[in-house]
Amino acid sequence: xNSSEYKKYHESFMxxxxxxxxxxxxxxxxxxxxxxxxxxxxxxxxxSYQLILEYFIMVLPLIIAHxxxxxxxxxxxxxxxxxxxxxxxxxxxxxxxxxxxxxxxxFQDDKIKSITxxxxxxxxxxxxxxxxxxxxxxxxxxxxxxxxxxxxxxTGVGLFIIISGLVHRDLSKSNYVSVLKGNLKFIIxxxxxxxxxYVSLKKLEYQxxxxxxxxxxxxxxxxxxxxxxxxxFLLISSNALFLSVLTICTHELFLSIGLQDWVFGNTDRNxxxxxxxxxxxxxxxxxxxxxxxxxxxxVLKNNKFTRGDIVKKLATSALLLIIITLVxxxxxPISRTLANAGYCFYLSTITVLGFxxxxxxxxxxxxxxxxxxxxLILFNINNNGLLYFLICNISTGVIxxxxxxxxxxxxxxxxxxxxxxxxxISLTIYLTNKGIKL
Numbered sequence: 034x035n036s037s038e039y040k041k042y043h044e045s046f047m048x049x050x051x052x053x054x055x056x057x058x059x060x061x062x063x064x065x066x067x068x069x070x071x072x073x074x075x076x077x078x079x080x081s082y083q084l085i086l087e088y089f090i091m092v093l094p095l096i097i098a099h100x101x102x103x104x105x106x107x108x109x110x111x112x113x114x115x116x117x118x119x120x121x122x123x124x125x126x127x128x129x130x131x132x133x134x135x136x137x138x139x140f141q142d143d144k145i146k147s148i149t150x151x152x153x154x155x156x157x158x159x160x161x162x163x164x165x166x167x168x169x170x171x172x173x174x175x176x177x178x179x180x181x182x183x184x185x186x187x188t189g190v191g192l193f194i195i196i197s198g199l200v201h202r203d204l205s206k207s208n209y210v211s212v213l214k215g216n217l218k219f220i221i222x223x224x225x226x227x228x229x230x231y232v233s234l235k236k237l238e239y240q241x242x243x244x245x246x247x248x249x250x251x252x253x254x255x256x257x258x259x260x261x262x263x264x265x266f267l268l269i270s271s272n273a274l275f276l277s278v279l280t281i282c283t284h285e286l287f288l289s290i291g292l293q294d295w296v297f298g299n300t301d302r303n304x305x306x307x308x309x310x311x312x313x314x315x316x317x318x319x320x321x322x323x324x325x326x327x328x329x330x331x332v333l334k335n336n337k338f339t340r341g342d343i344v345k346k347l348a349t350s351a352l353l354l355i356i357i358t359l360v361x362x363x364x365x366p367i368s369r370t371l372a373n374a375g376y377c378f379y380l381s382t383i384t385v386l387g388f389x390x391x392x393x394x395x396x397x398x399x400x401x402x403x404x405x406x407x408x409l410i411l412f413n414i415n416n417n418g419l420l421y422f423l424i425c426n427i428s429t430g431v432i433x434x435x436x437x438x439x440x441x442x443x444x445x446x447x448x449x450x451x452x453x454x455x456x457x458i459s460l461t462i463y464l465t466n467k468g469i470k471l
Contacts, residue, residue: 052182053174061185065095067113072408087410100170124403134341147391152196153411156418159189160425167438168446187369191380194319198326227253250312258316263323277324284317285374318372340396354382413462419471421461
């Protein structure tokens with residue numbers, strides 16, 4: 034087939050995906066999360082050896098679990114949890130755990146390593162998926178759904194919004210100007226990247242999936258809108274949870290009175306708003322996710338309670354979110370395209386469950402004998418996440434121009450994915466060490 038025929042074939046291959054299940058999707062994320070936890074508690078080695086070790090413990094299993102062994106994700110989770118539990122048992126005991134839970138919730142340098150890990154992990158998985166989805170070895174049920182459903186890639190944009198909210202700087206009289214300047218700079222960078230992505234896709238005639246965000250819209254614009262709108266909301270009120278609930282209720286009201294029908298309807302894309310209705314209409318839902326992340330960050334950093342109190346609050350919140358998600362899904366299925374209440378509560382559930390397993394481990398390993406350390410790969414990616422994401426997008430485009438990825442063999446696909454991850458991680462670390470940062 035010629036270039037035009039392959040482009041149509043690629044675009045049609047990405048359409049009409051029905052996704053997987055909520056549990057399966059969570060298991061895909063949980064597997065790599067557990068690999069990360071294992072990396073965080075094993076003895077630290079020299080940086081070069083440490084990077085190689087982390088690649089084989091965390092990155093390579095990520096690739097294998099979502100390609101060659103994707104049908105065995107539940108088995109893989111059982112294997113890694115057995116390994117993880119045995120390592121934890123050798124490094125700590127019940128008495129130490131009890132003592133740890135009674136200590137006030139305080140952190141060195143006011144930084145929570147669990148947040149750094151989950152942010153870096155989100156970047157890592159997303160970076161892998163944006164290329165992997167172009168290979169047939171990557172199961173279709175992990176790719177983005179068309180209208181409704183659960184899938185691994187559907188969690189990407191939502192988790193990206195959440196990790197941005199987790200590092201939101203609270204406004205006060207002392208930092209008011211610096212925070213606003215920093216947010217404005219970040220928003221300008223995002224808008225610039227969004228425009229650059231749109232122009233480059235058109236110039237290179239790269240395959241597009243219009244019903245994902247729209248004709249001109251892309252993820253960078255969504256993130257910019259979330260950052261701007263959430264900052265304005267938090268200027269009005271510091272009650273992030275109330276703002277989050279109010280925003281998602283407003284969004285759900287709009288969807289029920291016609292917004293959903295407009296998005297999924299056959300309206301001609303004859304102006305900017307109609308052409309980008311998917312991206313524009315979902316923005317309010319993503320704002321709600323951002324605000325929830327700000328609230329969650331405040332919970333995790335609350336030093337008025339003990340660590341045990343925080344663990345209880347996380348567990349209670351997770352249970353409540355699971356129930357709400359199940360109830361909502363009975364009358365309106367979740368949709369990434371709409372960023373509706375079901376989607377937002379599901380992403381919030383995944384995040385809180387992630388902290389339910391990561392935060393207690395960090396607390397247990399905060400003593401002289403046992404140390405919880407952010408994996409070196411994730412530490413570097415987290416410090417320059419936007420640059421890493423940009424490198425992944427550029428290298429994905431280059432690979433798709435060099436190869437007709439959907440026609441490659443499984444073995445060659447596996448080799449390319451590994452070279453892609455090694456290159457992107459190495460380049461991010463190199464540029465960060467050179468002081469280049471977005």
